[in-house]
Amino acid sequence: xxxxxxxxxxxxxxKGQLCVGIDPSTEQLNSWGLPISTEGAKSFSxxxxxxxxxxxxxxxxxxxxxEQFGPEGFSVLSQLLVDAKSRELVVIxxxxxxxIGSTMSGYARAxxxxxxxxxxxxxxxSPYLGPDSLAETxxxxxxxxxxxxxxxxxxxxxxxxxxxxxxxxxxVANSVLDFAGSYSSAGLxxxxxxxxxxxxxxxxxxxxxxxxxxxxxVPGFGAQGAALSKARSLLSGYADTAICNVSRLVAGxxxxxxxxxxxxxxxxxxxxxxx
Numbered sequence: 704x705x706x707x708x709x710x711x712x713x714x715x716x717x718k719g720q721l722c723v724g725i726d727p728s729t730e731q732l733n734s735w736g737l738p739i740s741t742e743g744a745k746s747f748s749x750x751x752x753x754x755x756x757x758x759x760x761x762x763x764x765x766x767x768x769x770e771q772f773g774p775e776g777f778s779v780l781s782q783l784l785v786d787a788k789s790r791e792l793v794v795i796x797x798x799x800x801x802x803i804g805s806t807m808s809g810y811a812r813a814x815x816x817x818x819x820x821x822x823x824x825x826x827x828x829s830p831y832l833g834p835d836s837l838a839e840t841x842x843x844x845x846x847x848x849x850x851x852x853x854x855x856x857x858x859x860x861x862x863x864x865x866x867x868x869x870x871x872x873x874x875v876a877n878s879v880l881d882f883a884g885s886y887s888s889a890g891l892x893x894x895x896x897x898x899x900x901x902x903x904x905x906x907x908x909x910x911x912x913x914x915x916x917x918x919x920x921v922p923g924f925g926a927q928g929a930a931l932s933k934a935r936s937l938l939s940g941y942a943d944t945a946i947c948n949v950s951r952l953v954a955g956x957x958x959x960x961x962x963x964x965x966x967x968x969x970x971x972x973x974x975x976x977x978x
Contacts, residue, residue: 714761721949723950727769764797828852845893853879856904857897879896898919
């Protein structure tokens with residue numbers, strides 16, 4: 704199996720850069736008229752996978768919306784991850800794990816090892832116990848041709864004070880980008896970062912004047928305010944390595960019209976990346 708970065712580039716070439724977020728929140732399940740249960744989460748998620756298959760190449764599961772249902776929720780998530788991989792989708796698990804020592808090793812084995820309990824191509828992780836606390840996790844991911852997305856510049860306002868803090872002349876957000884970049888060489892790296900589409904990069908000391916050589920997972924399109932049709936102007940130098948995530952924008956208020964919403968989002972992003 705090729706590296707996560709290489710698989711991602713091939714997915715961009717074949718299916719584009721849109722990622723469909725699968726977020727069975729209580730609000731979303733209510734909107735679709737589904738029960739607030741594992742059965743509802745499974746029904747919603749399966750419909751989202753049906754709509755994504757053949758149209759886009761990447762999906763992202765928000766782990767918290769399965770964890771809310773306890774062990775049964777994790778069981779359903781495990782089944783859905785396998786289903787998504789069988790559909791030849793690139794699968795990102797949005798779990799935001801972050802710890803130190805043997806605890807982080809446990810998380811890493813669960814998601815990134817050859818014997819992982821949960822099947823995914825990449826995992827979101829938090830660096831706020833220090834980016835170097837993720838070094839062993841990054842190594843395990845690379846050894847198993849998987850990837851990481853490290854939180855760098857998130858769109859929630861509470862994060863700005865921390866992520867814009869300066870240490871040794873660089874912001875915290877910039878140090879996270881340095882960490883990801885240290886694992887990249889030729890081609891697209893497999894250790895990427897998360898940067899919100901609505902973030903003012905300059906406020907966090909981030910200046911993207913040239914293309915990055917690692918992937919960037921970009922939430923914030925659609926319901927959070929960023930327009931897919933303006934993707935290139937919003938994303939600046941990393942537009943060509945960005946994974947543009949949408950969830951509520953395509954999930955909508957009901958199952959009806961789901962396929963059309965996915966196709967519309969994909970078309971809008973294609974226009975936005977050409978602009």
